[in-house]
Amino acid sequence: MKTQLQELLDRAQERYLTSQDLKQFEDYVASLPDRLALYRLLRDQEVALLQRVADQAEAELKDAVGVETLEEGIKNLILVLRYGAMAMLLDDEGFLKQRLLSWLERVLPIQQMRQLNEMLYRFLNQELKQRLTPRQQTLLLPLITTAQVTLIY
């Protein structure tokens, strides 16, 4: 799938961009400072944020799930958050979907990990809501929901 930006570049090969095209570009550029700030925040808080999720999951699970499975779940969460952060920065949901989710969907034992993932995403969403401003939530949470929908349901 092409990003909006790539489509604009393609169009520019044939003609000058229209005012509407440029407006699209301007909107994206105007949203960049917010996107960059959120990206930095996710990068800098990656460990702390996911450690909270892991701790809460461990406490709730007790020994219901083996350590290896939980680690696997957390690793996938790390990936989803990283690709999600990049997708948010590029304003390109496809980056997350095509590069990561379509792959995870095929290699993970989705059924077996469903319960664990349900819990991990519940805690992840809680953490994100506490740490992000409403504007930042609008930028990131739809992407997390996409991951949830793909990997759980």
Next chain:
Amino acid sequence: MISVADLLRETRLPANYFDYASYLRGDLDLGLLENRRGDRLIAIPQTLVTALYKGLGQETGQAARLVLMNCGIWWGKNFYTRFTESLEEYYGIPLAEMSMATFTECLKECWTTHGWGALEFDPEYQSRGLLLIRTKNSPYGIQIQGDRRPSCFLEAGILTSFFSRLSGQDLLAAQTTCESLGDPQNTFILGLVKRLEICEALLAEGLGHDAIIQRLLND
């Protein structure tokens, strides 16, 4: 206690090795296309493959089948080495520890990313020692003049040697349906050579996929 910092000690977490956008690279100034490991790739036009089939058919007649199959077998030997090395390097674990799902999905993704068509496994007869592999949009289904048998020889060859090396046994991929004959897909029956040798004769008799499978299961 799980430590996320420990999980992140290796900063790169592997995902999809053959992801098209990350896999295909190149130094275009030098006219080189490469994969993410730096192995050279080239875009072969379909017309070149057609020309190879045509040229071989004209020069060697019926032997063209054998020549192409052997080329496929050589290709498969090298391909196996490259493929497994790439995966071991990227995922950071030996092949033996890789999950079956990851391995087969990588192979399928490898096929599509290189533009070789789409590959699927059908395990219906696996418990009886036969694995079915189906491909669609293969670039190799081209008829050799005067022959009405399946013709993805290069593909049959690469699958034959790839799975032989993987399993450590002498296997054969016998093709029973072919897009070049109007079938919706190409089907390869993968099994032990001594069990599948007979396929060539059955195909020459004009038997179709279902009949061949039945013969193999009953033998």
